[in-house]
Amino acid sequence: MTKNNRFDFAIWTKLLPPSEIRALLEYKVKWNFGGGLPGALPIETLSDILVEISEENKRDYDEGRYGKAISLWNYGPTGGQEFCLRVLADRMRRIDGLYLDEESGWKDVVLTAGSQQALYAILDTMIDPGDVILTPSPAYLGFLAPAFKMGAEIVTIPTDLDGIIPEFVEKAIPLAEKKFGKKPEILYVVPDSDNPKGTTLPWARRKALFDISEKYDLLLIEDQAYKEIQFKGESIKPIKSLDKENNRVAYLRTTSKEAAVLRMGYSVLPKGLKDEVLKDKGYLDLCSPTILQKIMAIYYEKYIDKVLPECLRTYQKNSEAMLKGIEETFPAGKHTKPNGGFFVWYESEKLFNSKQFLIDVAIPNDIMFVPGAAFYPIKGWALEEDGSKLVSSQAKTNSMRLGYSYNKEDEIYEGITRLGKLLTNELG
Numbered sequence: 572m573t574k575n576n577r578f579d580f581a582i583w584t585k586l587l588p589p590s591e592i593r594a595l596l597e598y599k600v601k602w603n604f605g606g607g608l609p610g611a612l613p614i615e616t617l618s619d620i621l622v623e624i625s626e627e628n629k630r631d632y633d634e635g636r637y638g639k640a641i642s643l644w645n646y647g648p649t650g651g652q653e654f655c656l657r658v659l660a661d662r663m664r665r666i667d668g669l670y671l672d673e674e675s676g677w678k679d680v681v682l683t684a685g686s687q688q689a690l691y692a693i694l695d696t697m698i699d700p701g702d703v704i705l706t707p708s709p710a711y712l713g714f715l716a717p718a719f720k721m722g723a724e725i726v727t728i729p730t731d732l733d734g735i736i737p738e739f740v741e742k743a744i745p746l747a748e749k750k751f752g753k754k755p756e757i758l759y760v761v762p763d764s765d766n767p768k769g770t771t772l773p774w775a776r777r778k779a780l781f782d783i784s785e786k787y788d789l790l791l792i793e794d795q796a797y798k799e800i801q802f803k804g805e806s807i808k809p810i811k812s813l814d815k816e817n818n819r820v821a822y823l824r825t826t827s828k829e830a831a832v833l834r835m836g837y838s839v840l841p842k843g844l845k846d847e848v849l850k851d852k853g854y855l856d857l858c859s860p861t862i863l864q865k866i867m868a869i870y871y872e873k874y875i876d877k878v879l880p881e882c883l884r885t886y887q888k889n890s891e892a893m894l895k896g897i898e899e900t901f902p903a904g905k906h907t908k909p910n911g912g913f914f915v916w917y918e919s920e921k922l923f924n925s926k927q928f929l930i931d932v933a934i935p936n937d938i939m940f941v942p943g944a945a946f947y948p949i950k951g952w953a954l955e956e957d958g959s960k961l962v963s964s965q966a967k968t969n970s971m972r973l974g975y976s977y978n979k980e981d982e983i984y985e986g987i988t989r990l991g992k993l994l995t996n997e998l999g
């Protein structure tokens with residue numbers, strides 16, 4: 572027990588700081604490009620669904636179907652209820668092209684508290700200290716932080732404007748094996764409009780990553796948080812559509828961006844992994860709320876295709892306003908042009924520390940963004956850009972993640988052009 576603290580907290584609490592992004596969300600600024608809050612949600616539909624559920628529940632109760640009425644408010648199976656899993660499995664088979672059996676495929680689907688819990692539980696069930704995982708550089712903080720907490724050796728792979736580069740994944744595998752004395756176990760990717768960069772993996776890269784995972788026996792985690800938030804270009808089939816036997820790819824989806832932040836994720840997991848994740852979830856939260864599953868089942872069965880296009884138009888307009896502002900006012904550098912999702916990534920040509928700039932200049936001017944450094948592991952290894960060796964991972968401090976999901980398009984343009992002028996001033 573330390574002197575200043577009554578309790579003897581676990582070692583990880585001293586090593587892992589709280590999420591920088593969640594801390595930034597606390598700031599009240601006029602132009603907040605920091606968070607990734609969905610700003611276009613089908614509120615009218617969601618409230619109609621609530622009424623529909625409530626009326627049915629009342630009818631069941633009034634007409635004496637007590638068992639059915641009370642089940643809406645009760646515990647249920649850990650992985651989710653059949654009525655909800657069937658709707659999700661059916662949609663993923665039809666739209667995403669997954670190999671899910673029409674009758675029994677729903678049994679491969681697991682519900683979690685957001686896809687965040689699925690990521691956490693997969694790492695929790697796979698990683699012993701010293702196990703090796705591969706991630707893009709930069710990567711989603713919500714994956715990096717739990718991986719660090721569980722003691723994983725995190726090896727980051729270079730990305731370009733099309734996302735993670737498969738040849739580098741293949742180069743990193745033997746280097747990691749040599750360095751850590753064991754081969755990597757997991758490859759993590761966000762193929763559609765990733766967080767933080769907003770890049771989309773072309774089909775050839777998806778296929779190459781699947782083949783590499785097969786060759787080196789990796790678990791490929793395909794985090795498809797932004798699968799439905801696609802507003803430009805052709806939609807590309809998920810990597811999971813190649814996994815005919817359901818034994819290679821953990822396919823993670825979420826309601827958070829495409830329905831509402833219900834804290835509900837839905838995944839298709841390879842068989843053995845599914846059982847372990849369910850065991851973990853059983854101890855994490857016992858089960859998912861039935862009423863939320865009811866909302867999901869109705870939304871995905873009847874409404875999503877009618878109401879999502881309107882939300883997508885908003886996100887597209889927002890992204891265009893942001894890109895226009897960047898292109899007109901930002902100093903020389905590179906930025907992504909997302910087909911979907913919530914984020915643009917910017918890297919200046921000139922080196923500077925975007926976190927310092929945020930504190931000294933942007934926040935005092937009522938502007939928030941997330942410094943790019945937040946998306947690199949606290950401790951990890953990076954494959955050098957020439958692919959020759961693994962070196963201690965260094966954050967790119969001249970970068971920033973800019974979110975366009977929440978603000979209105981004219982506010983975005985106004986705030987981004989202000990930010991651009993401040994940056995130009997800073998970088999000369």
Ligand SMILES: Cc1ncc(COP(=O)(O)O)c(C=O)c1O
Nearest residue numbers: 685686687711766796825827836
């Ligand atoms: C890439 C990615 N994966 C997973 C998540 C977790 O989302 P949720 O837990 O709300 O499903 C997020 C949230 O921002 C994300 O951006």
